[in-house]
Amino acid sequence: MKKIRISAVSYTNTTPFIYGIQHTDFVDKIELSLDIPADCAQKLIDDRADIGLIPVAATLNMPEWHIVSDYCIGANGAVASVFIFSNCDIHEVKRVQLDPQSRSSNNLARVLLKNFWKIDPELITDAPDYATPSDPYTAFVQIGDRTFGKAEQYPYAYDLAEEWQKFTGLPFVFAAWIANKPMSADFVKEFNKALKFGLENRLSLFKVLPHRNDFDIEDYLLNKIDYDLTDKKREALFLFLDLIRKLDR
Numbered sequence: 001m002k003k004i005r006i007s008a009v010s011y012t013n014t015t016p017f018i019y020g021i022q023h024t025d026f027v028d029k030i031e032l033s034l035d036i037p038a039d040c041a042q043k044l045i046d047d048r049a050d051i052g053l054i055p056v057a058a059t060l061n062m063p064e065w066h067i068v069s070d071y072c073i074g075a076n077g078a079v080a081s082v083f084i085f086s087n088c089d090i091h092e093v094k095r096v097q098l099d100p101q102s103r104s105s106n107n108l109a110r111v112l113l114k115n116f117w118k119i120d121p122e123l124i125t126d127a128p129d130y131a132t133p134s135d136p137y138t139a140f141v142q143i144g145d146r147t148f149g150k151a152e153q154y155p156y157a158y159d160l161a162e163e164w165q166k167f168t169g170l171p172f173v174f175a176a177w178i179a180n181k182p183m184s185a186d187f188v189k190e191f192n193k194a195l196k197f198g199l200e201n202r203l204s205l206f207k208v209l210p211h212r213n214d215f216d217i218e219d220y221l222l223n224k225i226d227y228d229l230t231d232k233k234r235e236a237l238f239l240f241l242d243l244i245r246k247l248d249r
């Protein structure tokens with residue numbers, strides 16, 4: 001039988017899922033690749049993968065997509081790894097550099113700038129001085145492991161899941177397991193079982209993950225990343241997609 005091709009995010013927040021996939025029989029049925037979020041999305045769009053843990057914002061560029069799991073990369077309040085880092089208050093920011101690895105959080109930043117903070121700074125993609133702007137009024141979006149330990153290094157660090165919750169009262173979904181074609185109910189059931197196994201064994205995973213003095217990885221994977229794709233998170237996902245569609249209007 002042809003193996004299902006799965007592309008997952010290469011960040012620490014995905015390691016419980018990878019652990020589950022690699023420690024169950026499910027591993028024999030699939031071909032797994034680890035990619036940055038923007039590439040997970042592109043592989044699914046180009047049909048170089050069948051399922052991806054993809055940034056939800058990328059679904060706006062897909063003619064067909066199906067959520068194939070009860071789990072996601074989400075947060076209920078602060079997520080601790082998605083920020084706008086700035087040297088001045090957000091209301092004084094003149095330019096925002098976007099993160100080349102992100103699709104969801106760049107759009108979340110745009111949604112919040114327009115609708116919550118009600119400001120209109122210039123947005124910069126692929127800045128040559130990305131993440132090290134010398135101009136004090138230039139802030140930057142950053143996601144994933146590269147943010148670990150950085151919140152204390154900047155006078156202003158806006159956690160975008162926390163700001164989204166202040167704005168909407170809702171949790172947030174950054175990435176979900178999405179297929180570009182229908183998957184059988186049996187496959188989905190087995191997939192969920194493997195992911196659940198990984199989540200239930202996070203304590204075993206901590207024994208092999210590298211320890212950091214400047215960031216509490218255990219707290220991050222147990223309490224900050226919220227993996228259940230609940231009804232409230234689905235509501236947030238569709239509201240987010242709607243707000244992105246309205247951005248340029």
Ligand SMILES: C=C(O[C@@H]1C=C(C(=O)O)C=C[C@H]1O)C(=O)O
Pocket residue numbers: 009011013037038054055056073079081082101102103104105106143144145174175
């Ligand atoms: C919370 C996070 O969610 C990530 C954010 C994404 C994005 O902004 O496109 C995509 C995948 C997620 O892994 C994170 O990695 O820090």
